[in-house]
Amino acid sequence: QVQLVESGGGLEQPGGSLRLSCLASGSISSIYAMGWYRQAPGKQRELVAQIANGGSTNYADSVKGRFTISRDNAKNTVYLQMNSLKPEDTAVYYCNVKRFGDMPYWGKGTLVTVSS
Numbered sequence: 001q002v003q004l005v006e007s008g009g010g011l012e013q014p015g016g017s018l019r020l021s022c023l024a025s026g027s028i029s030s031i032y033a034m035g036w037y038r039q040a041p042g043k044q045r046e047l048v049a050q051i052a053n054g055g056s057t058n059y060a061d062s063v064k065g066r067f068t069i070s071r072d073n074a075k076n077t078v079y080l081q082m083n084s085l086k087p088e089d090t091a092v093y094y095c096n097v098k099r100f101g102d103m104p105y106w107g108k109g110t111l112v113t114v115s116s
Helices: none
Strands: 002-007 010-012 018-026 031-039 046-052 057-059 067-072 077-082 091-099 110-114
Touching: 002 091, 018 031, 018 091, 018 110, 031 067, 031 077, 046 067, 046 077, 057 067
Parallel strands: 010 110
Antiparallel strands: 002 018, 018 077, 031 046, 031 091, 046 057, 067 077, 091 110
16 A cells, blocks of 8 residues: 655645655655546536656646646655635645556645635
8 A cells, every 4th residue: 555645735826836745655666647636616526737657748738837746755745836816726636546456546635725
């Protein structure tokens, strides 16, 4: 199994920045992708950004140019740098990892609130 611990959420003003971190532990050897999803009140959970083992990334159209996902393999940590935050970025952000031959794993989530 994989354990995920997220940190870095909080309250930020529009136009501000936050950085989320997710530390993975446990059976991490077969992970092939790590990413972030978010769920706003009354909406479905959606992919925000994902990074594969080879470094390729994909982003939701709504965050392209504002958010950057990165990964430190030595620290088993994935980051989400969020700049130019908008009120519509308000959501609970969940860390996600995908392993070969296994179900995806989820963190407990960290709340990001963008408000003046």
